[in-house]
Amino acid sequence: MVVWVLILIALILAYFLGLVDLDSWLKASRNLATFVSELYIRFDLLPDALHAVGETFIIALFGTVVGALISYPLSAISAQGITSRWLSLTVRTIANMLRTVPAIFWGILFVVMFGPGNVAGAVALALYTAGYLSKFFYETFENVGKEHYEALGSLALPWMMMAKALFKHTEKQMMSHIMFMFEYNLRTASILGIVGAGGIGYYITQYVSILNYAAAFTFFIVILLFVFLVDGVSYIIRRRI
Amino acid sequence: MIVQGREEDASVGGIYAVETMDVAYGYNNRSILFDNVNLAVERGKSIALMGRSGSGKSTLLRIINGSIKPIRGMVRVLGVEVYGRYSNGLRRRVAYIPQSLGLVDNATVLENILLARAADSPFRALLGLWRKEDVDEAMSILKSIGLYEKARSKVNMLSGGERQRVAIARALMQGARVVLADEPVSNLDQDNARSILDIFKEMGRRNSTSSIIVMHDRALAEEYADEAYMLADRRLSRLW
Numbered sequence: 001m002v003v004w005v006l007i008l009i010a011l012i013l014a015y016f017l018g019l020v021d022l023d024s025w026l027k028a029s030r031n032l033a034t035f036v037s038e039l040y041i042r043f044d045l046l047p048d049a050l051h052a053v054g055e056t057f058i059i060a061l062f063g064t065v066v067g068a069l070i071s072y073p074l075s076a077i078s079a080q081g082i083t084s085r086w087l088s089l090t091v092r093t094i095a096n097m098l099r100t101v102p103a104i105f106w107g108i109l110f111v112v113m114f115g116p117g118n119v120a121g122a123v124a125l126a127l128y129t130a131g132y133l134s135k136f137f138y139e140t141f142e143n144v145g146k147e148h149y150e151a152l153g154s155l156a157l158p159w160m161m162m163a164k165a166l167f168k169h170t171e172k173q174m175m176s177h178i179m180f181m182f183e184y185n186l187r188t189a190s191i192l193g194i195v196g197a198g199g200i201g202y203y204i205t206q207y208v209s210i211l212n213y214a215a216a217f218t219f220f221i222v223i224l225l226f227v228f229l230v231d232g233v234s235y236i237i238r239r240r241i
Numbered sequence: 242m243i244v245q246g247r248e249e250d251a252s253v254g255g256i257y258a259v260e261t262m263d264v265a266y267g268y269n270n271r272s273i274l275f276d277n278v279n280l281a282v283e284r285g286k287s288i289a290l291m292g293r294s295g296s297g298k299s300t301l302l303r304i305i306n307g308s309i310k311p312i313r314g315m316v317r318v319l320g321v322e323v324y325g326r327y328s329n330g331l332r333r334r335v336a337y338i339p340q341s342l343g344l345v346d347n348a349t350v351l352e353n354i355l356l357a358r359a360a361d362s363p364f365r366a367l368l369g370l371w372r373k374e375d376v377d378e379a380m381s382i383l384k385s386i387g388l389y390e391k392a393r394s395k396v397n398m399l400s401g402g403e404r405q406r407v408a409i410a411r412a413l414m415q416g417a418r419v420v421l422a423d424e425p426v427s428n429l430d431q432d433n434a435r436s437i438l439d440i441f442k443e444m445g446r447r448n449s450t451s452s453i454i455v456m457h458d459r460a461l462a463e464e465y466a467d468e469a470y471m472l473a474d475r476r477l478s479r480l481w
Contacts, residue, residue, distance in 0.1 A: 147423075150308045151343020151408075155356055155415060156332040158363040165356060171347040 038213040045215055048203070049222040055118055056199040056223065059192070060185040062122040067129020067185075068178050071095075074130060075137030076163030081149045082141070083159050092138070098131025103188045107197035118198030125185050125192070132184075136177040140170045172241045179234045179241075186230055190223050255320050258284045258419050258451035259305055264314030266300055274300060278314070278477045280470065284418070285449040287441050289456050289466035291480070296472045298455045299340075302421045305453065306337045319418055333360065336412030338422040342404055344396045350407050351392040354379045357414035382410050386440055402433035409440050413448075420444065420452040427457060434458070438465040 014020055077083050078092040106124035114120045144166060152165055167174060193201025200223045207216035259282040267273035274297040282288050292298050303309050305316055307327040316323045321331050337343070344353050358375045359366035383389045386406050391399065396407055405425050412420050420441065426434035442465055444450040456462055462469050469480040 145341060146308075147339035147341050148343045150303065150306060151337050151339050151341075152345075152356075153308075154306065154332060154335060154337040154343075155411075156360045157356065158360060161356075161359045161363050161366055164367060165345045165348075168348045168352075169345045 035213055039217045040214050041221060042214050042218045045218045046222070049200075049219045052200040052203050052219060053222055053226050056186065056189045056201075057226075059118055059121045059125060059199050060182060060189040063125025063129050063185045063189065064178060064182040066122075066126035067181070068133055070126065070130035071133035071137055072163075072167070074134040075141065076159065076166075078134060079138040079141035079163075079166075081146075081153075082162050082166075092134075095131050095134035095138075098127050099135060100131075101128075103128040104192065104195055107192045107195045111196045116196035116198070116202075121189055121192040121197035121199050124197055125189060128188070129181055129185060133177060133181055136181075137174060140173045140177070141166050144169065175241050176238050179238050183227075183231055183234050186227055190227070256283055257281050257317070258286075258319060259453065260315075260317040261301075261305065262315045262317075264301070264304060264311045264316060266297065266304060266309075266311050273475055275472060275475045275477065276313075278472075280477060282419075282451050282453060282468075284451055285445040286451055286467040287438075287445050287465060288451070288453045289462035289469040290453055290472065291456060291459065291462060291469060292472035297475075298472050299423050301472065301477075302337070302423055302453065302455060305419075306335060306421050307332075308337070333415055334418045336415050336417035336420045338405075338408045338412065338420065338425060340423045340427075342408045344404060344407055344411075346397045347395060349393050349395055350383065350388060350399070350410075351376070351379055353396055353407055354382065354411050354414045357411050357416075379410075379414055382413050386410055386413075387436075402429050402437065405429065405433075405437050406440070409437065409444075412450075413444065418448075418450055420450055422452060422454045424455050424457070426454075426461065431461075434461060435464075441465070 011020075018024060074091055074095050078088055078095055080088055082088070103124055106127050107120060110120035110123045114123070148169075152162060157165065189199045189201075191199075191201045193199045193203065194205050196202065200219055204216045204219050207213070207219065259280065261278050261280045263276075264278040264280075265273060265276040267276075278301060280288075290298050290301065300309070304311050305318065305323075307316075307318075307323050310324065318327070319331060319334055321328070323331075327335065345356065348356075352369075355366070355371050355375055358371070361375075362372065365371065380389065380392060383392050386409065388403065388406055388410065391403060396404055399407065409420070409422075409425075422441070425441075426437050429437065438454075438461065441452045441454060445452060445467075454466070463481075471478050471480050
C-alpha cells in the first residue's frame with residue numbers, strides 16, 4: 001500500500017516538474033549524446049590540468065593544516081572536563097556553527113571578501129575544517145574515559161597542559177582524523193571553484209560554460225586520478241599509524 | 242629498595258591521612274551501593290580494600306579522590322573536609338591510580354613522570370622545556386623503582402608491571418601523601434605484584450605516604466597491608 005502511495009506521489013510531482021513531457025526527454029537524450037561524443041582527453045591541456053590539481057592540492061592542504069591548528073584549542077576548550085561547562089558549551093556552539101555552514105557558502109563569503117581565487121577557497125576550507133576537526137577531536141577526548149581524566153586531574157594540571165596530555169594520548173586517532181579530513185578537503189576544494197573560490201573546479205566550470213566538454217573532461221579525469229592516488233596513500237598511512 | 246620522593250612535613254592535618262564517616266553512596270535512595278562506611282587511615286599505613294566485583298570498592302576510592310560526591314557522610318583527606326572536587330593544594334597531595342593507570346600512552350616514561358611537575362611551570366611544560374632539577378629527580382625516582390633504563394621508552398611499549406611502576410613513580414614525583422590505587426596488582430604475576438606492593442610499603446615507611454589499595458588476593462594483602470577492610474553487603478568491615 002505504501003509503495004503505491006509513493007508511486008502516486010512521484011507521478012503527480014513528476015507531472016508538475018514537467019518530467020512527463022516526452023519532447024523534453026528526447027531533447028535531453030540528444031544533448032547527452034552530443035556531450036558523450038565530445039568526451040575525450042585533450043593531451044595538450046594536461047600541463048594546465050596538472051597545474052590546476054596543484055592549486056587544488058595546496059588549497060586542501062592549507063585548509064587542513066590551518067583548520068587542524070585552529071581546532072586544537074577549540075576542541076580542548078570544548079571537551080567536557082577540561083574547562084568550565086559554560087566555556088565548553090560556548091566554544092562548542094561556535095565550532096558547530098563553523099561546521100554547519102557548508103564549505104561552499106564559506107567560499108561565497110570569502111569570494112566576496114577577497115575576490116575570486118585560491119585565497120577564498122583556502123580560507124573557506126580552513127574554517128570548515130576547524131569546525132569539523134574540533135568535533136572529531138573533542139569526541140576523541142571524551143572517549144578517553146573518566147578514570148583517565150581523574151588520574152590526570154589528580155596532577156592539578158592547568159587546562160592547556162591537560163589538553164596537551166590528552167592530545168599526546170590520542171595522537172594516533174588525531175592523525176587519522178586529520179588524514180581523513182585532508183581527503184575530504186581535496187574533494188571539496190575541487191568543487192569550490194564553482195563559486196569562484198579557486199582550484200580545479202574553477203577551470204572545469206569555465207570550460208563547461210563555453211561548452212568545451214573535452215577540456216572539462218580532461219581536467220575532471222586528472223583530478224579524479226589524483227583523488228584516487230591520495231585516497232590510496234592516505235589509507236596506507238592511516239593503517240600504519 | 243630505597244624509594245625517592247619529596248620529603249615534606251607529614252604532621253599536617255593530624256594522624257589520619259584519610260577519614261570517612263558514615264559515608265553512603267547510591268544511584269538513588271532506593272539503590273544504595275554502600276552505607277555507614279567508616280574508615281580511618283593513619284599516615285604511612287597501607288590499607289587493603291577488598292570485596293567482590295561491583296561491591297563499590299572503586300566507587301569508594303573515587304569518593305575519597307573527590308571525583309564523585311557521596312549521598313551522605315563526610316570525607317576528610319589530610320585534615321581537609323572534602324565535598325566533591327579538591328582544592329588545587331590538596332589535589333596534588335593525593336594521587337589516584339585507576340585500573341587504566343591514567344598514563345599518557347604515546348609519551349615516554351620520563352614525560353609521564355614529569356607531568357607531575359607541570360603545574361609548577363605550565364608554560365615550560367607546554368613547550369616540553371622541563372627544569373633540570375625536575376628531570377634529575379624523575380631519573381632518580383626511576384632508578385629507585387628499577388625503570389632508569391626505560392626512561393626514554395614510550396609507555397605503550399612497556400609490560401603491565403612496568404606501566405604500573407610508571408604510575409607509582411608519577412605519584413612519587415607528585416609528592417603525594419595519599420595514594421589511591423585501584424587493583425594495581427590484579428593482572429600481574431606474583432613476583433611483579435610483590436615488587437609493586439614493596440614500593441607502596443617503602444613509600445609509607447620513607448615518605449609517610451598512606452596508600453589505599455584495592456586488591457583481591459588475600460594472601461598478598463596479609464603479607465603487605467597494615468590493615469584490611471572488606472566491602473560486602475553494603476557495609477565496610479575490618480578484617481585485621
